[in-house]
Amino acid sequence: xxxxxxxxxxxxxxxxxxxxxxxxxxxxxxxxxxxxxxxxxxxxxxxxxxxxxxxxxxxxxxxxxxxxxxxxxxxxxxxxxxxxxxxxxxxxxxxxxxxxxxxxxxxxxxxxxxxxxxxxxxxxxxxxxxxxxxxxxxxxxxxxxxxxxxxxxxxxxxxxxxxxxxxxxxxxxxxxxxxxxxxxxxxxxxxxxxxxxxxxxxxxxxxxxxxxxxxxxxxxxxxxxxxxxxxxxxxxxxxxxxxxxxxxxxxxxxxxxxxxxxxxxxxxxxxxxxxxxxxxxxxxxxxxxxxxxxxxxxxxxxxxxxxxxxxxxxxxxxxxxxxxxxxxxxxxxxxxxxxxxxxxxxxxxxxxxxxxxxxxxxxxxxxxxxxxxxxxxxxxxxxxxxxxxxxxxxxxxxxxxxxxxxxxxxxxxxxxxxxxxxxxxxxxxxxxxxxxxxxxxxxxxxxxxxxxxxxxxxxxxxxxxxxxxxxxxxxxxxxxxxxxxxxxxxxxxxxxxxxxxxxxxxxxxxxxxxxxxxxxxxxxxxxxxxxxxxxxxxxxxxxxxxxxxxxxxxxxxxxxxxxxxxxxxxxxxxxxxxxxxxxxxxxxxxxxxxxxxxxxxxxxxxxxxxxxxxxxxxxxxxxxxxxxxxxxxxxxxxxxxxxxxxxxxxxxxxxxxxxxxxxxxxxxxxxxxxxxxxxxxxxxxxxxxxxxxxxxxxxxxxxxxxxxxxxxxxxxxxxxxxxxxxxxxxxxxxxxxxx
Amino acid sequence: xxxxxxxxxxxxxxxxxxxxxxxxxxxxxxxxxxxxxxxxxxxxxxxxxxxxxxxxxxxxxxxxxxxxxxxxxxxxxxxxxxxxxxxxxxxxxxxxxxxxxxxxxxxxxxxxxxxxxxxxxxxxxxxxxxxxxxxxxxxxxxxxxxxxxxxxxxxxxxxxxxxxxxxxxxxxxxxxxxxxxxxxxxxxxxxxxxxxxxxxxxxxxxxxxxxxxxxxxxxxxxx
Ligand SMILES: Nc1ncnc2c1ncn2[C@@H]1O[C@H](COP(=O)(O)OP(=O)(O)OP(=O)(O)O)[C@@H](O)[C@H]1O
Ligand SMILES: [Mg+2]
Numbered sequence: 022x023x024x025x026x027x028x029x030x031x032x033x034x035x036x037x038x039x040x041x042x043x044x045x046x047x048x049x050x051x052x053x054x055x056x057x058x059x060x061x062x063x064x065x066x067x068x069x070x071x072x073x074x075x076x077x078x079x080x081x082x083x084x085x086x087x088x089x090x091x092x093x094x095x096x097x098x099x100x101x102x103x104x105x106x107x108x109x110x111x112x113x114x115x116x117x118x119x120x121x122x123x124x125x126x127x128x129x130x131x132x133x134x135x136x137x138x139x140x141x142x143x144x145x146x147x148x149x150x151x152x153x154x155x156x157x158x159x160x161x162x163x164x165x166x167x168x169x170x171x172x173x174x175x176x177x178x179x180x181x182x183x184x185x186x187x188x189x190x191x192x193x194x195x196x197x198x199x200x201x202x203x204x205x206x207x208x209x210x211x212x213x214x215x216x217x218x219x220x221x222x223x224x225x226x227x228x229x230x231x232x233x234x235x236x237x238x239x240x241x242x243x244x245x246x247x248x249x250x251x252x253x254x255x256x257x258x259x260x261x262x263x264x265x266x267x268x269x270x271x272x273x274x275x276x277x278x279x280x281x282x283x284x285x286x287x288x289x290x291x292x293x294x295x296x297x298x299x300x301x302x303x304x305x306x307x308x309x310x311x312x313x314x315x316x317x318x319x320x321x322x323x324x325x326x327x328x329x330x331x332x333x334x335x336x337x338x339x340x341x342x343x344x345x346x347x348x349x350x351x352x353x354x355x356x357x358x359x360x361x362x363x364x365x366x367x368x369x370x371x372x373x374x375x376x377x378x379x380x381x382x383x384x385x386x387x388x389x390x391x392x393x394x395x396x397x398x399x400x401x402x403x404x405x406x407x408x409x410x411x412x413x414x415x416x417x418x419x420x421x422x423x424x425x426x427x428x429x430x431x432x433x434x435x436x437x438x439x440x441x442x443x444x445x446x447x448x449x450x451x452x453x454x455x456x457x458x459x460x461x462x463x464x465x466x467x468x469x470x471x472x473x474x475x476x477x478x479x480x481x482x483x484x485x486x487x488x489x490x491x492x493x494x495x496x497x498x499x500x501x502x503x504x505x506x507x508x509x510x511x512x513x514x515x516x517x518x519x520x521x522x523x524x525x526x527x528x529x530x531x532x533x534x535x536x537x538x539x540x541x542x543x544x545x546x547x548x549x550x551x552x553x554x555x556x557x558x559x560x561x562x563x564x565x566x567x568x569x570x571x572x573x574x575x576x577x578x579x580x581x582x583x584x585x586x587x588x589x590x591x592x593x594x595x596x597x598x599x600x601x602x603x604x605x606x607x608x609x610x611x612x613x614x615x616x617x618x619x620x621x622x623x624x625x626x627x628x629x630x631x632x633x634x635x636x637x638x639x640x641x642x643x644x645x646x647x648x649x650x651x652x653x654x655x656x657x658x659x660x661x662x663x664x665x666x667x668x669x670x671x672x673x674x675x676x677x678x679x680x681x682x683x684x685x686x687x688x689x690x691x692x693x694x695x696x697x698x699x700x701x702x703x704x705x706x707x708x709x710x711x712x713x714x715x716x717x718x719x720x721x722x723x724x725x726x727x728x729x730x731x732x733x734x735x736x737x738x739x740x741x742x743x744x745x746x747x748x749x750x751x752x753x754x755x756x757x758x759x760x
Numbered sequence: 761x762x763x764x765x766x767x768x769x770x771x772x773x774x775x776x777x778x779x780x781x782x783x784x785x786x787x788x789x790x791x792x793x794x795x796x797x798x799x800x801x802x803x804x805x806x807x808x809x810x811x812x813x814x815x816x817x818x819x820x821x822x823x824x825x826x827x828x829x830x831x832x833x834x835x836x837x838x839x840x841x842x843x844x845x846x847x848x849x850x851x852x853x854x855x856x857x858x859x860x861x862x863x864x865x866x867x868x869x870x871x872x873x874x875x876x877x878x879x880x881x882x883x884x885x886x887x888x889x890x891x892x893x894x895x896x897x898x899x900x901x902x903x904x905x906x907x908x909x910x911x912x913x914x915x916x917x918x919x920x921x922x923x924x925x926x927x928x929x930x931x932x933x934x935x936x937x938x939x940x941x942x943x944x945x946x947x948x949x950x951x952x953x954x955x956x957x958x959x960x961x962x963x964x965x966x967x968x969x970x971x972x973x974x975x976x977x978x979x980x981x982x983x
Contacts, residue, residue, distance in 0.1 A: 395870040403858065660854045663815060664868045664915070665843025667836040752816055 051307025078206035098208040100130035104201030120187025140177030243705035264353040292358035300350040396670040400677030418686030422733040426694025428632040433720040447507025449592040452582040481577035498570035513555030519572035526712035528564035546574035644740040651744035668749035675745035679737040687733025765789035770821030783978035794949040796969035814838040847916025851928035855900040862896040886914040906937030
């Protein structure tokens with residue numbers, strides 16, 4: 022076995038550039054694979070997992086200040102009572118929408134164990150811990166914020182899966198907590214049964230929070246999963262391609278080995294060994310690097326999912342990636358090595374050295390007849406004379422460009438999806454009404470008094486049920502015709518009168534109705550029949566119906582005002598002016614800055630990172646294959662130089678040989694990437710319960726496609742440029758000695 | 761008779777330390793001569809040949825071939841010079857694997873921009889005269905050693921260079937083929953071809969060369 026081992030070692034050492042290629046590609050792929058696996062794990066039921074980890078509260082109950090708090094056999098665990106107030110937090114001129122501030126000294130009680138994502142937990146008064154949503158991207162640990170005119174320091178950021186508070190202060194911070202109600206967090210024996218609670222002033226069941234979180238989450242998950250799968254598949258294919266290419270390039274040496282008496286088994290062992298010698302350390306380093314990279318990436322995913330989906334990559338993901346990639350590279354090397362092992366020694370040498378068919382010959386003839394400079398026809402012909410090597414290079418380019426085309430399309434689709442769902446253009450400002458009781462009409466008057474207000478409507482919601490069906494649906498109601506709020510219509514028309522409604526895709530599919538059908542629903546205000554006149558895109562995953570508030574009576578729950586501004590108005594400036602006018606009565610926020618949009622921003626950043634990584638892996642795959650291919654030809658180039666080829670001609674030849682492969686690869690990859698996009702998007706849409714608007718599907722513009730296709734040529738040319746330079750500069754006498 | 765090759769005080773060092781590969785070589789070869797360069801392995805014969813071919817540059821001294829001072833030429837001009845100024849035959853043939861015998865022969869003509877028709881006629885004529893007419897369409901891997909070397913010679917001659925360089929042309933072929941190659945070189949020289957031949961083989965030198973020089977430790981001792 023020592024001969025085999027020696028052969029493996031010698032091979033790895035002698036073909037140093039090739040070993041480097043395999044090393045880098047395996048390393049990057051291992052990192053990408055680990056990241057992809059981490060994202061897949063994070064995307065698997067993030068709410069439920071976080072709920073289990075944190076022992077989340079089934080019921081978040083708020084009692085009047087002096088009430089005796091409820092205790093019952095149905096309660097299996099509880100936390101609190103904690104004093105809670107509703108308050109607005111601000112840092113300088115930045116103000117957050119009103120939220121719950123809780124006085125709490127325990128980070129991990131029996132229920133609602135908070136997970137810190139930054140800083141530390143409270144140790145006394147003068148400090149505050151923010152929820153990730155309150156902190157957003159701009160408020161950091163160490164900042165000073167104001168709450169109820171009290172100045173406190175942000176010491177940490179902590180997440181509660183059911184969002185029991187927007188921020189936490191020390192219970193002794195009485196200046197903040199003056200007049201507080203009492204919060205109790207319960208675990209229930211049967212969470213579906215809500216106990217009857219005397220003295221209760223408000224409560225939130227975890228089912229509602231789950232519905233809200235997952236409503237935001239679900240449309241995103243299939244996209245992230247698609248990227249993760251793409252990352253897994255592409256890096257796998259690229260590794261196989263590079264490794265198989267390295268073995269194919271070594272055919273001649275295999276022949277020589279066989280002539281020296283290696284058995285087929287020993288040939289395979291030597292080659293698989295040679296590749297593994299490089300691949301295993303590359304895998305280990307790649308997994309370590311992937312782990313490092315996963316820290317910001319997972320943080321992004323956690324922000325995107327609004328709950329902490331996965332605090333870290335589990336250890337078994339490392340093992341899985343390591344074992345999987347090692348096995349894969351071993352197999353990728355063993356396949357072609359086995360083929361070579363079975364060939365007779367002389368056949369292996371011949372396969373390695375000479376083209377088999379007469380195609381190359383004829384094509385070279387045909388090309389030579391073209392009125393092109395000789396080095397160009399030489400270059401153009403060379404792909405045909407070595408079909409196996411050309412195939413390897415072509416596949417690398419194909420994979421690379423397809424990945425880039427698909428990833429670019431996917432990220433544009435997601436941007437469009439977000440824009441379509443959030444209507445930031447049409448209804449750029451949202452106004453919350455604060456205080457008890459809310460002074461709705463006063464706030465509306467103040468908004469209408471603003472000179473730059475174009476339109477304003479109240480948005481109200483209610484839960485409803487279709488008789489005979491257990492599925493809940495959500496009705497969103499506006500004042501009169503609010504078509505300006507900008508829901509993209511997929512079919513039909515906007516509602517024109519009370520009794521007509523526009524429905525989301527999830528509603529249509531859940532209840533088996535179509536545009537034009539009538540639907541009877543039970544609302545808390547009574548039974549009513551509505552006609553569905555159109556389908557609108559909505560990016561939530563709950564069944565939703567949009568209609569006129571008139572006729573729904575008093576059962577509607579206040580949601581806020583949606584405001585459109587006159588053309589040319591800066592929404593931020595508008596919101597600021599409005600906030601001054603509103604004072605304590607309400608709070609205006611630019612919808613692009615809202616929490617829901619931060620989710621989208623985080624998601625886009627995530628996908629941008631993945632696209633970048635994938636592009637890097639793909640680009641490297643191409644670059645390395647091209648470099649390798651040119652290196653393989655150093656001897657031939659040396660010969661041509663002795664025959665009088667100038668350095669400039671060498672460059673021209675090498676680059677034109679790659680241009681053809683790049684052009685064909687690019688030209689094939691563009692439709693392939695498009696096809697992949699066109700095929701997978703509706704599947705993702707379906708998984709998310711969405712009908713995707715055309716803007717989300719038709720994301721490729723011809724000019725972009727041409728540019729992306731040209732990327733293949735560019736990649737190949739750049740890849741060729743480097744070794745073309747070496748080849749042109751190298752001394753022919755040295756190149757010939759290398760043989 | 762004009763001098764085709766003129767080397768004056770040529771030295772070549774590959775490494776900073778140690779003895780140079782060539783050390784102050786002076787050599788002239790007149791047109792029509794066939795000069796054999798002999799000497800033990802590692803004495804600098806191939807180095808000398810590479811300098812004359814413009815494949816490498818001397819560390820010091822001047823190399824002049826057919827009236828052109830090679831030391832002053834750019835890489836590009838050197839390549840142009842090689843196309844038509846010289847033909848080279850190597851011990852290990854150095855044919856291009858991807859090209860057929862005929863296309864290998866045609867490469868220097870292609871690079872020199874010779875008309876396609878004329879070049880093909882010349883290639884056919886050369887292959888025929890070397891007894892390779894039937895093997896024109898074969899790839900190097902399908903040729904025997906002797907056939908490969910004859911293809912290499914045809915390739916070296918296609919542009920009718922004034923100078924033919926040969927580095928151990930019989931080193932990798934059997935005795936009978938070596939005979940053929942020797943005969944071929946002698947024939948070429950008889951027809952006026954200037955030849956610079958590097959060889960170990962005293963017999964080959966005696967048969968082909970009009971003059972023999974000896975290289976030892978990088979120094980030339982004429983004969
Ligand atoms: N590119 C190079 N780099 C470093 N050293 C070299 C190089 N080429 C030749 N040498 C060294 O220069 C010396 C002369 O080499 P050269 O190839 O000219 O010898 P040679 O006479 O042709 O030998 P042989 O008969 O074995 O072919 C040797 O010591 C050799 O190792
Ligand atoms: Mg030599």
